[in-house]
Amino acid sequence: MESLNRLVDYKFNSSTIKQSEDMSENKNILKDTHGRDHAYLRISLTERCNLRCTYCMPADGVQLSPKSHLMTYEEIYDIAKTFVDHGVTKIRLTGGEPLVRKDIPVILEKLATLPVELSITSNAVIIDRFIDDLKRNGIKKVNVSLDSLDEGKFKHITRRHEFKRVYNNILLLVKEGFTVKVNAVLMKGFNDDEIIDFINFTKNLPVSIRFIEFMPFDGNKWDISKMVSYAKVMEYVNEAYHKDDILRLKDAPNDTSKNYKIKGYQGSFAIISSVTNPFCDSCNRLRLTANGQLKNCLFSATESDLLTTLRAGKSIEPIIQKAVRAKFKARGGMDTLEKLQKPQLHGKNRSMITIGG
Numbered sequence: 001m002e003s004l005n006r007l008v009d010y011k012f013n014s015s016t017i018k019q020s021e022d023m024s025e026n027k028n029i030l031k032d033t034h035g036r037d038h039a040y041l042r043i044s045l046t047e048r049c050n051l052r053c054t055y056c057m058p059a060d061g062v063q064l065s066p067k068s069h070l071m072t073y074e075e076i077y078d079i080a081k082t083f084v085d086h087g088v089t090k091i092r093l094t095g096g097e098p099l100v101r102k103d104i105p106v107i108l109e110k111l112a113t114l115p116v117e118l119s120i121t122s123n124a125v126i127i128d129r130f131i132d133d134l135k136r137n138g139i140k141k142v143n144v145s146l147d148s149l150d151e152g153k154f155k156h157i158t159r160r161h162e163f164k165r166v167y168n169n170i171l172l173l174v175k176e177g178f179t180v181k182v183n184a185v186l187m188k189g190f191n192d193d194e195i196i197d198f199i200n201f202t203k204n205l206p207v208s209i210r211f212i213e214f215m216p217f218d219g220n221k222w223d224i225s226k227m228v229s230y231a232k233v234m235e236y237v238n239e240a241y242h243k244d245d246i247l248r249l250k251d252a253p254n255d256t257s258k259n260y261k262i263k264g265y266q267g268s269f270a271i272i273s274s275v276t277n278p279f280c281d282s283c284n285r286l287r288l289t290a291n292g293q294l295k296n297c298l299f300s301a302t303e304s305d306l307l308t309t310l311r312a313g314k315s316i317e318p319i320i321q322k323a324v325r326a327k328f329k330a331r332g333g334m335d336t337l338e339k340l341q342k343p344q345l346h347g348k349n350r351s352m353i354t355i356g357g
């Protein structure tokens, strides 16, 4: 605990980051050439995870970055503060599994000092141990990854026996007053037969189930034939519920999901259709990887190294601006389904485990 207190006393050393005055005054470095302002930063805290989901973690694992190449909590804070100084208002912590990082309490404490909405995406296996840390640091929104309500299938897709812990922790998060969204990646012939079960899970539970179209990332053996489209999900829904009971909710600005609710149900459901109905026009997201690389898009094959520049004591703003200005209009340049299906294009990206979704 002493070492943690020593860590918390760390003062933000303005000399660590030389703010190049001319940059910040004149230019909104978070605005891209398509007029999109990027106020939402997703930070991957670690490449490690306590699950082994087949669509995220390649079968033979990933080459982890050496520890010295990973951002320290100070560097996470420094980089995050630069983005906040330029207009970021929302930071989501991801992984791998963010909660397996040993200094997560300090990271939460430091980032909680920034004027942002802080949230987290977790597989919820060990989240029960961090309820107080999350609450103390103002985290109210938790996204939980759960691809099946069937214990056997959960084991099959995660390669771990953790279904009960995850399920009970979702109930615990709701009981503790968190806003909970459950992300389920749909795969044909695996969990598409659970779509209605997932929606009925929201009957007496105020959670939002989000069905995610399976997307291509390095090593996840993606093929469009395995994907369950937005249209297909709505086919299941229209078969199962009376049309008057299916309510289309208003999507929030920059929302990645199309939101619905069954009349009288406490919760809601949504579809994230990056493959068949991308939502890039209103994209406001940037991603920071655990080894300090800036990805201007989930699908970008190129990245910008912020960490090396930070460690050299130089300003990272010009690099951020350059990366944002270089952002494609859609899906890292794979704007058509035909392009997205080209392995030589989508194969250049990282595996999901090292992006953090």
Ligand code: SF4
Pocket: 274, 278, 279, 280, 283, 284, 285, 296, 297, 298, 299, 328, 329, 330, 331, 332
């Ligand atoms: S695919 Fe890229 S541009 Fe489109 S919404 Fe996702 S991050 Fe934004």
